[in-house]
Amino acid sequence: xxxxxxxxxxLESVRFVYGYxxxxxxxxxxxxxxxxxxxxxQIPSLKDLGKMVMKDETAFEHFIxxxxxxxxxxxxxxxxxxxxxxxxxxxxxxxxxxxVWIAGCSTGEEVYSMAILFxxxxxxxxxxxxxxxxxxxxxxKAKEGISAITNMKNYTENYLKAGGKxxxxxxxxxxxNSVLWDKSLRQNIVFSVHNLAMDxxxxxxxxxxxxxxxxxxxxxxxxxxxxxxxxxxCPFGFLGLGNKESLLFAEKQKCFEEIDRKEKIFMxxx
Amino acid sequence: xxxxxxxxAIVIGASAGGLYAMIEILRDLPAGFPLxxxxxxxxxxxxxxxxxxxxxxxxxxxxxxxxxxxLIEPGTVYFAPPDYHLLIEGDGSFSLSFDAPVNFxxxxxxxxxxxxxxxxxxxxxxxxxxxxxxxxxxxIQKISQAGGTTIAQxxxxxxxxxxxxxxxxxxxxxxxxxxxxxxxxxxxxxKRK
Numbered sequence: 001x002x003x004x005x006x007x008x009x010x011l012e013s014v015r016f017v018y019g020y021x022x023x024x025x026x027x028x029x030x031x032x033x034x035x036x037x038x039x040x041x042q043i044p045s046l047k048d049l050g051k052m053v054m055k056d057e058t059a060f061e062h063f064i065x066x067x068x069x070x071x072x073x074x075x076x077x078x079x080x081x082x083x084x085x086x087x088x089x090x091x092x093x094x095x096x097x098x099x100v101w102i103a104g105c106s107t108g109e110e111v112y113s114m115a116i117l118f119x120x121x122x123x124x125x126x127x128x129x130x131x132x133x134x135x136x137x138x139x140x141k142a143k144e145g146i147s148a149i150t151n152m153k154n155y156t157e158n159y160l161k162a163g164g165k166x167x168x169x170x171x172x173x174x175x176x177n178s179v180l181w182d183k184s185l186r187q188n189i190v191f192s193v194h195n196l197a198m199d200x201x202x203x204x205x206x207x208x209x210x211x212x213x214x215x216x217x218x219x220x221x222x223x224x225x226x227x228x229x230x231x232x233x234c235p236f237g238f239l240g241l242g243n244k245e246s247l248l249f250a251e252k253q254k255c256f257e258e259i260d261r262k263e264k265i266f267m268x269x270x
Numbered sequence: 271x272x273x274x275x276x277x278x279a280i281v282i283g284a285s286a287g288g289l290y291a292m293i294e295i296l297r298d299l300p301a302g303f304p305l306x307x308x309x310x311x312x313x314x315x316x317x318x319x320x321x322x323x324x325x326x327x328x329x330x331x332x333x334x335x336x337x338x339x340x341l342i343e344p345g346t347v348y349f350a351p352p353d354y355h356l357l358i359e360g361d362g363s364f365s366l367s368f369d370a371p372v373n374f375x376x377x378x379x380x381x382x383x384x385x386x387x388x389x390x391x392x393x394x395x396x397x398x399x400x401x402x403x404x405x406x407x408x409x410i411q412k413i414s415q416a417g418g419t420t421i422a423q424x425x426x427x428x429x430x431x432x433x434x435x436x437x438x439x440x441x442x443x444x445x446x447x448x449x450x451x452x453x454x455x456x457x458x459x460x461k462r463k
Contacts, residue, residue, distance in 0.1 A: 026365040028357035028385045071370050212368045215338055244338050244351055244366050
């Protein structure tokens with residue numbers, strides 16, 4: 001058991017010493033992740049974990065990479081991508097130059113999915129995709145663009161359901177048990193570290209995707225992050241969230257219009 | 271061992287064959303049921319809300335899919351959404367996660383049961399039903415260790431007995447009942463004072 005008081009003190013010291021703020025994350029998930037880190041590394045108590053990471057920066061780095069990594073898939077929720085093609089792409093095509101922010105990109109599967117979609121819609125050449133995450137190890141994997149070959153069956157199905165126009169195998173090269181995404185997809189992608197809980201806006205975008213990240217935040221942090229997206233979108237820019245996420249807790253809720261209610265695609269209107 | 275009948279919440283885990291057992295258990299529950307019932311039923315990730323619709327047609331109690339940050343209310347049966355883990359927060363609300371599958375499952379019964387055990391402690395009743403894997407066994411142990419009450423479906427009555435059997439084998443299942451008996455028992459449970 002992790003007592004609440006002890007947990008909050010731990011997060012406070014992490015914030016004070018290292019500047020990472022998890023105090024507004026949904027507690028149940030963070031506690032689960034901390035606990036599985038403790039189990040895997042045979043750390044008996046939160047107090048011991050605290051002692052270990054406070055005096056050893058390398059240990060802290062290891063800890064932070066382990067507890068902030070999110071899981072992702074190529075073309076997850078295929079109908080979301082289908083809706084992007086139908087409802088968003090034609091409006092994006094009116095811009096001479098398009099900037100997309102994928103916030104919380106983790107190991108990059110969604111980034112490559114978007115690059116494929118933009119290529120098939122003829123927009124990739126004039127698009128820059130900014131892919132950010134809090135987790136450096138995940139970003140490194142995203143840059144390398146490697147995936148396990150065992151995922152390809154699921155990804156190919158998703159790609160087809162998402163309205164893919166070619167053969168999915170056109171986009172990767174298989175080698176042993178891995179696949180490498182087509183290097184030309186990566187030309188217009190910029191990977192960088194960004195912490196949604198603490199960092200500011202860094203550009204203006206026509207489209208922002210942040211899917212299955214807000215579920216890990218409490219209502220107050222969700223609202224702050226939506227405001228950050230609001231400030232980072234151009235007028236009539238688009239925001240895509242995860243299937244179970246909403247603007248319900250966002251102060252800026254009224255500044256967005258629903259483009260696709262089911263697929264959680266919104267447009268900044270005010 | 272006497273089965274207590276006062277709780278704060280009920281959690282149920284079901285996998286293969288669960289639909290029929292769930293119908294048996296929920297069918298007679300009244301709309302004014304005094305507790306929340308929170309369920310992980312393993313389901314296809316492509317199925318969006320069919321399970322809730324089918325069960326609602328056969329029950330009087332309100333049935334819905336749990337929403338992110340939703341406050342947990344009595345008189346409602348909540349199902350974990352397809353392809354997300356369902357967790358209970360200390361303030362009595364739900365949160366969802368897309369963390370890796372646990373026991374090859376997302377949603378995972380263990381994830382729900384373990385977080386529910388921490389929040390509800392001795393006020394929790396945990397029920398494990400039919401299934402072909404061992405998800406929920408660890409969760410049953412956590413519920414029992416936190417002072418809660420645990421029930422497994424009698425394996426002989428389960429379409430797939432592996433899951434209740436795995437839970438029973440932990441030594442932390444306190445009562446073994448048929449789905450009909452579980453349904454009858456739920457009719458007499460009360461809110462804990």
